[in-house]
Amino acid sequence: xxxxxxxxxxxxxxxxxxxxxxxxxxxxxxxxxxxxxxxxxxxxxxxxxxxxxxxxxxxxxxxxxxxxxxxxxxxxxxxxxxxxxxxxxxxxxxxxxxxxxxxx
Amino acid sequence: xxxxxxxxxxxxxxxxxxxxxxxxxxxxxxxxxxxxxxxxxxxxxxxxxxxxxxxxxxxxxxxxxxxxxxxxxxxxxxxxxxxxxxxxxxxxxxxxxxxxxxxxxxxxxxxxxxxxxxxxxxxxxxxxxxxxxxxxxxxxxxxxxxxxxxxxxxxxxxxxxxxxxxxxxxxxxxxxxxxxxxxxxxxxxxxxxxxxxxxxxxxxxxxxxxxxxxxxxxxxxxxxxxxxxxxxxxxxxxxxxxxxxxxxxxxxxxxxxxxxxxxxxxxxxxxxxxxxxxxxxxxxxxxxxxxxxxxxxxxxxxxxxxxxxxxxxxxxxxxxxxxxxxxxxxxxxxxxxxxxxxxxxxxxxxxxxxxxxxxxxxxxxxxxxxxxxxxxxxxxxxxxxxxxxxxxxxxxxx
Numbered sequence: 015x016x017x018x019x020x021x022x023x024x025x026x027x028x029x030x031x032x033x034x035x036x037x038x039x040x041x042x043x044x045x046x047x048x049x050x051x052x053x054x055x056x057x058x059x060x061x062x063x064x065x066x067x068x069x070x071x072x073x074x075x076x077x078x079x080x081x082x083x084x085x086x087x088x089x090x091x092x093x094x095x096x097x098x099x100x101x102x103x104x105x106x107x108x109x110x111x112x113x114x115x116x117x118x
Numbered sequence: 119x120x121x122x123x124x125x126x127x128x129x130x131x132x133x134x135x136x137x138x139x140x141x142x143x144x145x146x147x148x149x150x151x152x153x154x155x156x157x158x159x160x161x162x163x164x165x166x167x168x169x170x171x172x173x174x175x176x177x178x179x180x181x182x183x184x185x186x187x188x189x190x191x192x193x194x195x196x197x198x199x200x201x202x203x204x205x206x207x208x209x210x211x212x213x214x215x216x217x218x219x220x221x222x223x224x225x226x227x228x229x230x231x232x233x234x235x236x237x238x239x240x241x242x243x244x245x246x247x248x249x250x251x252x253x254x255x256x257x258x259x260x261x262x263x264x265x266x267x268x269x270x271x272x273x274x275x276x277x278x279x280x281x282x283x284x285x286x287x288x289x290x291x292x293x294x295x296x297x298x299x300x301x302x303x304x305x306x307x308x309x310x311x312x313x314x315x316x317x318x319x320x321x322x323x324x325x326x327x328x329x330x331x332x333x334x335x336x337x338x339x340x341x342x343x344x345x346x347x348x349x350x351x352x353x354x355x356x357x358x359x360x361x362x363x364x365x366x367x368x369x370x371x372x373x374x375x376x377x378x379x380x381x382x383x384x385x386x387x388x389x390x391x392x393x394x395x396x397x398x399x400x401x402x403x404x405x406x407x408x409x410x411x412x413x414x415x416x417x418x419x420x421x422x423x424x425x426x427x428x429x430x431x432x433x434x435x436x437x438x439x440x441x442x443x444x445x446x447x448x449x450x451x452x453x454x455x456x457x458x459x460x461x462x463x464x465x466x467x468x469x470x471x472x473x474x475x476x477x478x479x480x481x482x483x484x485x486x487x488x489x490x491x492x493x494x495x496x497x498x499x500x501x502x503x504x505x506x507x508x509x510x511x512x513x514x515x516x
Contacts, residue, residue: 017339019290022231036475042436050389051339052436054472058258059338062251064153064190064200071153 015092016049017059018069023090031072032084032093040078040096048094147194154189159256159478159513167505168492171263171271174507183207186219186254198224202243204254219243219254220279235287241306243279245299245332246347247396248383250278256513260394260431260441261468262480263509267425267447268381268398280305280328280351293337301330305351326352326374338387345383352376357406373406390433397426398447422450423460440469447490462490478513 015031022028034041036053045053063069075081078099085093095103161182163174172181183206190200201221222240229235243251247268252258263271282303289296305325328351336343355373378401385394400423425447433439449460468482484507 019295020231021229024231026231046436049339052389052433053475054257054436058252061155061255061258064188070151 016072017056018063018072021069027090030088030091032075032081032088032091033072034078034081034094035074035076038077040094043096044094149191149193151192152189153191154187155255155515156185156187157255157257157513157515158185159183159511161262161509161511163507163509165505165507167502168489170492170507181207184254184256188255193223196226196229200224202254206254232290233288236285238284238286239282241279241281242284242301242303244301244303244330244349245284246278246330246349246379247381248343248345248385248394253278255515256480256511257478257515260429261443261466261470261482262511265396265427265429265443265445266462266464267427267445268396280325282328284330293339293341294335295337297332297334299330299332301328303328303330303351305353307353323356323375324354326354328352336385340387340389343385343387345381347379347381347383349379349381350376355404373404375402375404377402392431394429394431395426397424399424420451421457421460424448424450437472438469440467442467447488449490460490462486462488476514476516478511478515480509480511480513482509483507484509 015029016033018031020029034044036042036057042053045051045056049056060069060071064071073084075084075093078095081093081095082099082103085091160180161172163170163172163179163182164177165174166176169175172179174181185205186202188200188202190198193199199222202219203216204219205216207215218241220241220243222238222242224236224238226234226236245251249259249264250269253264253269256262280301280303282301284299284301284303286299287297305328307323307325328349330347330349332345332347334343334345336345353375355375357373380399381396383394383396385392402421402423403418405418427443427445429441429443431439431441443464443466445462445464445466447462449457451457464484464486466482466484468480471479473479486505486507487503489503
């Protein structure tokens with residue numbers, strides 16, 4: 015989904031993908047540890063989709079707070095946050111609009 | 119001089135972006151999303167014995183620069199428009215440095231969860247090989263220059279984008295994608311590149327028709343991916359050539375020229391390394407009716423080229439990567455005879471450093487035997503077959 019290959023959920027509704035800036039620590043960790051790819055490789059794939067007209071790039075947000083807000087506000091969206099932010103959310107149970115998936 | 123062109127280029131980009139932003143803010147469903155990227159690079163090239171993409175023979179040359187803006191907007195619902203304005207200098211004898219490299223509408227007329235069928239219309243960058251579509255963006259390339267065996271710069275503008283219509287489709291299953299593209303077009307002929315197109319020294323080269331078919335299968339993330347591309351652009355040529363006995367000149371405006379390529383591409387990706395192999399089988403045919411009419415022999419001549427590169431890329435971490443590449447091409451005539459000057463073997467090694475998401479610094483060294491990928495318009499070719507090139511590049515993207 016983060017390679018922008020899959021554009022819809024199984025029920026057919028469209029996906030909006032949010033990402034942090036390429037030099038953000040959480041983005042770098044997410045690419046390397048969860049996707050097993052370096053950030054510049056992932057960006058090259060987005061470039062290919064966008065400028066061949068066969069897909070879109072994800073929506074970039076500036077920081078984790080904005081990521082959290084945009085995911086909460088946008089039905090059918092997906093993004094990622096650092097472990098400590100997720101732990102805080104789970105502890106506070108502060109946002110029932112979010113569904114948290116742990117990826118190991 | 120170079121910098122006045124930069125300023126001209128940047129002003130054009132800013133006007134374009136301002137106009138698009140106005141459209142985006144004033145129209146509800148129209149121009150709903152607008153993405154743009156821009157890049158600029160400056161290279162330093164030093165070569166011995168020949169000029170390569172710059173006036174670099176025994177000289178530290180700053181001639182080669184590239185700058186581009188790419189933008190895409192969702193015009194209405196699924197109808198998308200993408201374009202690239204490119205500024206590029208690779209030869210002392212090029213007149214036009216700024217060009218609309220591509221500009222096309224794209225519409226997926228069928229989309230399901232895993233499948234898409236669509237079409238593109240306009241000036242389209244051909245999907246030749248794995249990397250032609252993104253060859254100009256320094257941050258998506260492996261080195262400062264593309265492997266010249268398959269992605270040659272001699273006729274880049276004439277060969278790699280064209281006006282036409284393309285049908286595309288893909289289907290995702292598991293982690294793999296099966297894709298197909300069929301592109302019908304009229305090739306663009308760049309007048310500065312005309313004399314590089316054949317040994318005819320044509321006075322005029324005009325695109326006639328072209329077809330490209332590409333099939334691809336595999337995974338870009340990890341493991342294997344493969345593709346086969348068939349590409350045949352045809353051109354009308356006006357030629358003027360000397361006839362030795364008795365000495366006089368013959369002009370022929372009915373001549374034609376076509377190039378037929380089959381590129382087989384294979385790549386294997388792991389987290390920290392990649393290996394890529396692309397093999398090109400290339401045929402050129404020129405037809406000069408006047409030659410036959412004058413009784414001067416065959417009016418058709420065929421040339422064949424076999425070219426390939428094999429490249430290993432190692433990513434040391436997210437900032438440093440290095441590559442090693444062997445790049446080779448060999449031209450042959452009708453009877454499979456090799457042309458003495460028609461080959462090119464390049465062993466090159468390079469390193470890249472990405473301090474952050476914007477900057478990119480690269481250095482590479484080429485040891486080359488053969489002259490087949492030198493620009494004729496920049497060089498008086500001699501019998502010296504061995505030459506070297508050292509390159510350094512700084513690139514920035516917004």
